Each structure stands twice: as C-alpha cells, then as structure tokens.
Amino acid sequence: MRRRGLPTWLAGLIGGAVLVGAWWLLSATVFEPPPGTTFTPVPSPWVVVQTIVQDGLAPYWQQFQVTITEALIGYAWGNAVALLLASVVLLLPQLETVVTQVAVVSYCLPMVAVGGIAIVVLGGAKRAGDPSATAIFLAALAVFFTTVVGALLGFKAADKASLDVVRVYGGSRLTQLRKVRLIAATPAILNALQIAVPSAFLGAILGEYMGAVDRGVGITLIKLQGDLDSARVWAVFLLSAIVALIGYGLLGLISRAVTPWLAGRPTT
Template identity: 80%
Template sequence: MTSAPAARRARRAPRGTAAIVGVVALLGAWWLFSATAFVPAPGTTFTPVPDPWTVFATIASDGLPAYWPVFQVTISEALLGFAWGNAIALLLASVVLLIPKAETVVTQIAVVSYCLPVVAVGGIAVVVLPAAKRAGDLSATAIFLAALAVFFTTVVGALVGFKAADRASLDVVRVYGGSRLTQLRKVRLIAAAPAILNALQIAVPTAFLGAILGEYMGSIDQGVGITLIKLQGDLDSPRVWAVFLLTALVALLGYALLGLLSRIVTPWVAGARS
C-alpha cells in the first residue's frame, strides 16, 4: 500500500512537470513570435520584440546589480502602497463586522475604487500629491496607485473570509457574553485568515504594477516606469524586454513568498490541499 507522504509526492510531481512545460512553451512561443511577427527592416537590426536568448544575454552582460537601483525604488513604493492599501481595506472590512449596516457603503467604495480609470486618477494624483524633490526619492503617486490597486481585492477577500466563520462558534461566544469585537478576535479572524492571505497574495503583483504605472505619470527620476520610458525612447528593445522579464520575476517572487507565508500561517488549509 502506498504511504501518504509518497502519495503526496506523486501528486506534487505533475505540478512541477507542468510548470517546466509551461515555461518551455512560453519561451518557445516568445521565440516564434519574435522570429515571425517582427522582421527587422532592410538595412537595420532593430526589432521591437527580440528573441529570448538576446534578452537573457543582455541581462547576463549587464549583470543583475545594474538593475537593482531601478527595482529598489519601485519595490519600496510597491511595499508602502501594499501596506497602506491593505491596512485600510482590512480596517473597513472589520468595521463591517462591528457595524453590519456599513457593508453596502464599504462595498460601494471598493467597487468604485476598482472602476476608477488609472490614467485619470494618476493625473490628478501627480497634481495633488507632492513630487519627489531629490534623486532617489519615492513617488507619492506610485505609492498611491499601488495602494489603490490592492484595495478592492483585499476588501472583498476579507469580507468573504469573515463571513465564512462557523455559526456554532459564534453562538458560543455570544452565549458567554462576548461582543462583536470578541467574535472578531476569537473566531472570525481565524476563519478569515486563508481568504485574507489569498487576497494579499494576489495583491502583491497588482501593487507592483500600480507602482510602475504611477512612475509612468512622472514626478520621479528613477524606477522601473521611468526607466522603461527612457529605454523605449532610445529604441533599446533588448533592455526594455529585460526589464519586462525582471519585473515579472519580482512579482512572481513576491507572490510565491506570500504563498509560503500562507502555508505557514494556515497549515490546516495546506494540509487539506495536500
């Protein structure tokens, strides 16, 4: 009879194989697209979509330390926006539990924040929020858009998680004289932890994207967004795609780290999925 650990390893093996196959297929599609869709004009070598090997060679020749100052600024902005946006979202979701009639208002605020056009909001933020005054300063617009990008996901995830609390456990707290705040601390937070952590995991790449979009609005001299603008102006497509690739890797790393944290904090959910 197959043991439980062996069975779990057997189930995990296809996932790793699928990931490898997915990466190989993506690289193959990228190479095919660059080789067939964008052929350099006669007398030039410029192509807007370089093949993967050219991009990898560019990163290797430049070295990862050359890209770190660019990403350090954007990662800092994304982290600040991630913290502020999620803190406000979790606070409002908690208010709904203490004041149930506020759910409609909070939900409407979350939906409106999700539907706001980023270009318009970013343009207003550039005018209203203070601009970076020194080289290396963070962009207030990038932080704001990063916070705005994560707000809706976390509000919805937290509300769904809070409502997943076991009714019997809530009744026990109520019978012993516990208030709504006690129910929130003793029951709802534990029940909502998986949903909240999943929402935070999804919020990581969206916060990074929001920070990059905020840098596109200007008011900063360093960061992924402004670097992409400069490289596109120089028609340096290999480095543009190198920044694209590294951006995806940073977002994927953050997503994986939150996934690992989720497995550590909520081991009962990880065990149920195994």
C-alpha cells in the same frame, strides 16, 4: 483511485516554458527584423537574457529598488486600510453596502486618470532617488479592492455554531471577530494579499509613468522606449515579472506556513 492534479511547481514550470516558447516563436516569425535591419520590437528570449548578463544586475537594481520600495509602502497602506474597513463592517454591518461600493468604485476608476490627478495633488519624489508619492498611492489603490473583497468573504465564512457559542457565553462582536472570524478568514485574506503583490508592483510602475521621478522602473522604460532599445525594454519586462513572481511566491510560502491545515499538514 482519486486523480491528483499536477504539483504546483511543475504546473508553474510548464506554464513558464509555454510562455517562453510562444515568445521565441513570435520573435522568430511575426516580429522577425526586416531584411537589411537589425531592430525588432520583440527580441528573442536569448537576446534579452544575454543583454542582462552583459549589463549585470547592478544597473537594473538601482532602478528596481526605488519601485520595490514604492510598491511595498503602497502595499502596506492599501491592505491596512482594506482590512480595517472589512473589520468595521463586521462590527457595524449596516456599513457593508457603503464599504463594498467604495471598493467597487476604486476598482473601476481608470488608473491613468487617477494618476494624472494624483501627480498634481501629491506630487512625485521629494528628492532624487526618493519614492514617488503618486506611485505609492497607485500601488495602494491597486490592492484595495482585492483585499476588501477577500477579507469580507473570509469573515463571512466563519462557522455559525462557533459564533453562537461565543454569543452564548456573553461575547461581543469584537470577541467573535478575534476568536472566530479572524481564524476562519485567514486563508481568504492571505490569498487576497498574495494576489495583491503583483498589483502593487504594477501600480507603482504606473505611478512612475506619470513623471516627477528620476529613478525607477517606469521612468527607465520611458527612456529605453525613446531610445528604441528593445532588448533592454524586454529585459526590464522580464526582471519585473521575476520580481512580482518572487513576491507572489513568498506570500504563498507564508500562507502555507500560517495555514498548514489547508495543505493537510499537522498544526502542531
């Protein structure tokens, strides 16, 4: 009989339990507060959860909604440009090397240095509570490489026989793109978009670290670190991981719904 791996949800629960267990172990051993003090750089998971419950989600949401907005806008722009360039490569194959090199260069650029330049060129939030232009730009930059590579690999996965049929019947490269390549590339594109969700959120937070904002996860972390409020710093870390995980999971559900054949389900 063919061996079957663990269900995805069970593997996720086991991985989460291992991470929380390692977190608790480090907080109780390596980062245990010295005698006579109560400050610790790594509070236990229970202390962090207790802090969130005591504070309530409202004060955290006021900061997260700005960062989520920046991440969503950057996610949309970065992926739109990436998919557009990948489509152009199929229509003009001679541009593939140029587009690939641009994607690689964007991936290799140090985000901190790019953020410093972006804050000078683009600035931050125009008004209090508005999204930061720099955070949006870094969120878009963070997803660009992943989506370009995923889309190009997906487009190249199209069945050659199907492409030949379209060509025999007089179809152009644009017709091949619409009728064959897009369908074949859908799983790879959706996987790339799913991986890009945490990257966009992280890029937005990094953009807020550059300054010129009065609200957001990044500026909140700076303030809490300055106050040595480690419990709330870790609370923001934990909530950030949950937000990124929710976005990642939602894209996974969309992927399963759009490509049911990959899960062995009927396509009716």
